[in-house]
Amino acid sequence: MPVVHRPAGRAPEPARWNRQRLRSNNEWLLLELLRTGGPSSRAQLARDTGLSKPTVSAALGSLETAGLVREAGTLAPCRGRTAVLYRADAGAGYVLGMDVGRARLRVAVADLAGRVVARRDVPNRARTGPGVADALVATARETLADAALAEGGGGIGGPGVGCGSVEGGVVRAVIGSPGVWDERRRVMRHAAHLPGWARPGLFDRIEDGLGMPVQVANDANLAALGEYTYGAGAGSSVFAYLLVGTGVGVGLVRDGELWTGAHGAAGEIGTLQLPRPVGDLTIRQDVLLEEVVAADAVVGEAWRLGLTSVGTAEEVCAAARAGDWAAREAISRQAQQLAFAVAVVAAVADPELLVLGGGLGRSADLLLPLLEEALHRTCELRPRVVASTLGEDAVLLGAVATALEAARLEVFVRRTAPA
Structure with a gap:
């Protein structure tokens, strides 16, 4: 997994100017x-x-005392x-980043440089909200234990023990x-593919299991932020x-910042209801965009074509690469x-740029030429x-990057605060 870099947070600003x-x-x-350098x-x-050498020396001394910098050798x-x-x-x-999906649970621990020191990627076999919450906690605790071993037994406290401390422990979890x-009800709404995930108390259950507060965000938003930070979206002023x-979702980034809308639902295009063609009684009136665009739709189309x-x-994409006509036609219709x-x-x-990600993003070699052709027509x-x-790391890396942005400043403020 690559190192995660995020733009620096703002320096702390006391109420009024002073030394x-x-x-x-x-x-x-x-x-x-x-x-960064x-x-x-x-x-x-x-x-x-442009600071004076005495000022730099004094500042470095304070940072070293606070445990934020250390000597790294000499230069002759x-x-x-x-x-x-x-x-x-x-x-x-x-920081601790977590990605919850219907099929997989992904967890990573990274240091303040963005270096991932431990990671786990496991199947999500839970079929209830509490089951998913407990599986996520178990995977995160195992990853924290792995990180402690990776650091020689120091740095990160054991699961639920000192994980919230800034003294070398986990500072932020996303x-x-x-x-x-x-945020008001502390539930995740409209997660149709995770049964019971909107049940009240699940995220309190996760926090209690981890022994630390967690920040929760939409997966497409985090994927967009990760991709913008150091992926294909880097440098784009307006990026999707x-x-x-x-499922299907869109994350939008403008000038480096997520745009989530008034209620956090910007980009939830999968919930759009598609109109039924006039006179077509075979299609339900309430068909959703997600039902005809998501990965399962490709499988359904292949079945209708006899595959x-x-x-x-x-498997549909593999068959298409092998030359199967039905598979190729299913992907063409998907495009x-x-x-x-x-x-x-x-x-x-x-947007000036749109990045195709998620499971179908792995089949961009098949989809993109057909998609470009369809876009030119419509x-x-x-x-x-x-x-x-x-690829599949986009959400997880976005979670880690989001946590890092806040954690770096939080560690600095706490460690340099006057006694």
């Missing part, structure tokens, strides 16, 4: 330079920031004295899940991520449906469409 604020801002500036000497940091220049190099201490805190998070797997030996979208979904996103958000507003570079 402590100035020192805090200087220390944060130096810490972020060391985190790697080991550096006091002289180089002074040149990079051609002339002059040997310089001591400093680096940010990535082990000053950790869960990515299908649906729309209702179309997640097509068990009943396949059970998953992956037509996807073109409608892309057209909806293009008309509302006008859509005047055509964003550039590419395949995800993160």
Whole structure:
């Protein structure tokens, strides 16, 4: 798994200007330079920031005392004295990212540098809300235990023991899940493919099992943020991520920030009801976009075309690559449906780039040429469409990246706060 990098959070701002604020801002500036630029000497940091050498030395001393930086060796220049190099201490805190899907549960622990120190990817065999919650807690606890071993027994506390501490423990935990998070009721609404997932108390159950608070976000939103941060969406001013797997969802990023709408439901296009063709009595009036675009729809189309030996979208794609006519036709029809979904996103958000991800994103070699062809026939507003570079890790990496953005600042504030 790649290292996760997120833009730096803002330096802490006390209510009014004072010397402590100035020192805090200087220390944060130096810490972020060391985190993003790697080991550096006091002289180089002074040149990079414009701060005086005594100011840099004092700030580094404070950061070292707080356990946020440490010496990283020496540099012997051609002339002059040997310089001591400093680096940010990535082990000053950790984050926990979790991805809940109908088929898989994915969990990762990363240090403050974004280095993933432990990861688990297991089948989700639970079929009830409490069952999924308990399975997620068990997987997370096992991953935390793995991380402690990976760090030589230090750094991360045992499951539920000191996990919320910033003293080298897990600082932030983020869960990515299908649906729309209702903060007031603390439930995940509209997660149709996770039965019982909207049951009250499930996320309190997860927090109690982990011994730490958790932040919850929509999976497509986190996938979009992960893809924007260091995937195919990097640098795009307006970017959309179309997640097509068990369900369908869209994550929207504008100028590096998620756009989730007034109620957190922006991008939930899978819930759109499609009109029944006039005079066609064979189609239910309440058919949803998700029913004709998601992975199961490809399988259903293949069955209708006589290819009943396949059970998953992956098997349909494998058959298409092998030359099976029915499989190829099923994927062609799927591309037509996807073109409608892309057209909806293009008309509302006008992204310059749309990334196709989720389970079907792995079959972009088959889908994208057909999708581009369909878009040229049906859509005047055509964003550039590419395949995800993160694949099935997009949601998990987005969760880790989201946790890191807050954790880095939280660790800094707590460790540098006046006694």
